[in-house]
Amino acid sequence: MAIDSSVVNGKLAIDGGAPAKTTPNIPMYPGGLSIGEEEKKLVMEVLDNKYLFRYYGPADCPSKVRELEVQWAEKMGVKYALAVNSCTSALISSLTALGVGPGSEVIVPGYTFFASCASIVGAKAIPIIAEVDKSLTLDPADVEKKITDRTKAIIAVHMRGVPCKMDELMAISKKYNVPILEDVAQACGGSYKGKRLGSFGDCNAYSLQYHKIITSGEGGIVTTNDELLYDRAQAYHDTAACWRPDRFGLPRYEGEVFPGVNFRMSELHGAVALAQLGKLDNLLAQMRHNKARIKSQITGIDGIEFRELNDADGDTAISLVLFLPDEATTRKFAPALKAEGVEAGCIFDKGVPDWHIYAHWKMIIDKVTATPEGCPYTCSYYKGPVPTYSPDMNPNTLNILGKTIHMDIPAQITDQDCDMIATAIHKVAKAYL
Ligand SMILES: Cc1ncc(COP(=O)(O)O)c(C=O)c1O
Structure with a gap:
């Protein structure tokens, strides 16, 4: 034209x-505006069966959440997918599965939705904020500069739909033996060199919140190829795996089961997400x-x-x-x-606040915490110099x-x-x- x-x-x-x-x-709202008969049909099946919880209902029914996990893993080319109730939950479950906790540092880009960074504090670790480059995703050179022996994960955010420099980030991950956690919230279905995003990292987190490419209003997915990481994320998101089918089974590995929270996805959300995945x-x-x-x-x-x-x-x-x-x-x-x-x-x-830019993350810059003790910044397990955050710390x-x-x-x-x-x-x- x-x-x-x-x-x-x-x-x-x-x-x-x-x-x-x-x-x-x-x-x-790409997925939201495409909601139609497919979503209605699956939601009505859930309601007609009165089967709103993935593990039980009045009669035995195939779980929509389980079907979502199976189809998700297949589409993204990974062994395991775990449905949760948000990407923030997926990030915290992933970090916990990876063993991130008191004393850990996690590298996160300075341009991402605040949740990527807040989830680090949620996992009781210290965020280390890195530069982005002209792809608006993590600058691998700056990531490498910021690695220490306390770095326990790198969150690679595929910001505004564009894949990170995965070759470079995977090389850094290998060189320093630091796991990658892909944040795929904004890039569901995208790929890098022919492989879907969310299949590179040790653990990966997706969002199904309403503004995302596909949606169930709220929702998230963890993916991984590692059975132990899957089991640990499963345990954490399900109050110590208390509802999974072998709920009273003994731990099969050391570190498999521990007390967690409830980040489970409901069948109603699973039904909508399943229809959306098809779109x-x-x-x-x-x-x-x-x-x-x-x-x-x-x-x-x-x-x-x-x-x-x-x-x-x-x-x-x-x-x-x-x-x-x-x-x-x-x-x-x-x-x-x-x-x-x-x-x-x-x-x-x-002058215009924006939750996506580190310079506006006042609660991180000021090290605001939920309780006055100031964890994770004051944690005695943390052996590094506590970072000084400032709005101009990442000038590039x-x-x-x-x-x-x-x-x-x-x-x-x-x-x-x-x-x-x-x-x-x-x-x-x-x-x-
Ligand atoms: C890059 C990124 N990470 C994480 C999140 C958090 O997703 P959720 O709202 O599903 O917790 C978002 C949501 O906007 C996001 O854009």
Whole structure:
């Protein structure tokens, strides 16, 4: 499609001109907006059978949660999947399974949803916050600099749908014998060099919260290829494995069973998630089509650089990220695009709180804890110098995010929407770059 030059040359909407995009915006709930008969059918089976708990009900029924786990493991190419009630629960269960606890450090990127970092504190360990690079995922060189003999895990967050540099991170994991925990909350179904995300790490955590690619409202999944890690995550998420079929069986390995919490998934959530899993590949195909259509029309604009994708084929295509020459231009560009009818935003603004950027994680920076004793920061098992966190501790991350424009790519937008978004980007670029 050729870009309409009369629109591009028109007066900017922010200055009172006509907007380039005139169609309504579609919110970013790819799975949520696709909810239909498939979800209703499975939910109705749960209700008709009055079988709301995976381990029992009035009559024997196959568990939807169990079926979800079986199909999830198969789709993602792993041996074990464990359904839980959120990604935060999946992260904490995974960290606990990995043996992270008092005295441990865990490396996490400075650009991720706060939950990735809070889960470390939840597992009683100390977060070590690392830089991201121009893929907006962990910078492997900075990770390596931050490894100590206390590092017990690296959380590799596939941020905004893009795979981390898995080759480099796996090499670091091997070199220092530190496990990787993939946080796949924002990249369900994505891949790296042909392998699905969530199949590289020792343990991996997915989200099924409503804003994610597929959803059950709330929900999460742990995946692993290691039986002991699966058993430990299972035990932790199920108050010491107390409801699994061999609930009174003796531990089969040392460290297999210990008191835990209840992060179990309900059958209602399992039913919705199971139907959604069947839609995952179609949703990815739609978002990839949309993103490719927009990108092909804005390639080569002077002053616009695309985000590095680490593996373009594995990108889930949930977002389009553009780097502009400097912060001042970025601050003008995003509102101008918004005025053109495109849901775009700057990523980092010091004055605007955002749970995704470490500089705004006040509760980590100030080492706020649930009780006055201040664990994990004051824990006597911790033998390192307690980190000093500050908003400017990861300058590369802030520098990159300060020049970044972000747009969601909903699965449900049309080709016409994509063309109008591309036209709007040309129009604002012509005025400001
Ligand atoms: C990268 C990342 N990790 C973890 C989470 C936490 O997911 P949940 O809300 O399912 O606990 C989110 C949710 O937004 C996320 O984006």
